[in-house]
Amino acid sequence: MLRTTDLNILCPVCEKRDGCLVADDGSAAICSRKSEGSVKKVGKGGFHGGYLHILGDFKPQKYKTPKKPDVNWNKWTVKFAKQLAENRKEFGKLCQSINLNPISALRFYIGWHKGWLTIPVYGMTRKISGIQRRQGNTKRYMKHSGMGVFVPSAFFQNPSDTLAVTEGWTDTVTALEYGYNAIGKVNAFVGNEEVIMFARTHPSVKRVIIFADNNVDGVGLAGAEETAELLNEKGFTTKVVLTVEKDLRRCKQVGMTIHEVIGK
Ligand SMILES: [Zn+2]
Structure with missing residues (x-):
């Protein structure tokens, strides 16, 4: 969608x-x-x-034109990554303002373009299918972007059988900070197919923990439950965690340990 x-x-x-x-x-x-x-x-x-x-x-x-123009997303990603190196100061400021660890953020092949942080989105082919832009908490997509998931480099590098699924990029970064192998849906309802594909094609994934944003209208939880249901159908053990704070990033920000977050 x-x-x-x-x-x-x-x-x-x-x-x-x-x-x-x-x-x-x-x-x-x-x-x-x-x-x-x-x-x-x-x-x-x-x-x-x-x-x-x-x-x-x-x-x-x-x-009416059935196919989107063929954008070479990889080329843009490389170009933007170079521009990030030239805009380190601004990147540092953004990380500070949204309370994000730049080292973990850098695992997402991010870049910089005209004052926006750029984050590649991966589609069903495991290739970059679009680019999200971000300025503070404002998010946009580059024109003709496809949707999908945020995937860190060295996906599933920790020796564990658990994958964490989050909503949005900053929470994916935070999940890495908490020590998880993580992947992020672009929003509550978009990215499920890709999550399942990545989970199924990695032999170590047995359990999936899905962090639901705690928003007033319940969209985060509904989206997380949908993801869990689809994963259950494929034989994964799942657990949905509704964050006590509004999202995982906020939990980290207020100093919660992972045990406090997942409630044990
Ligand atoms: Zn409408």
């Missing part, structure tokens, strides 16, 4: 510009506003959930 704002189209259901998601092939949408005519409720509204609508032959303007 892609955000209408990233695609620069109106939601085919409510015709508003933001807050809704559309399937890559245009066959379905999750509208955050309109329940009428939907087949089921997904999540709890807001940007990550809403009402699932089957669209039949809907083809938004942008999808």
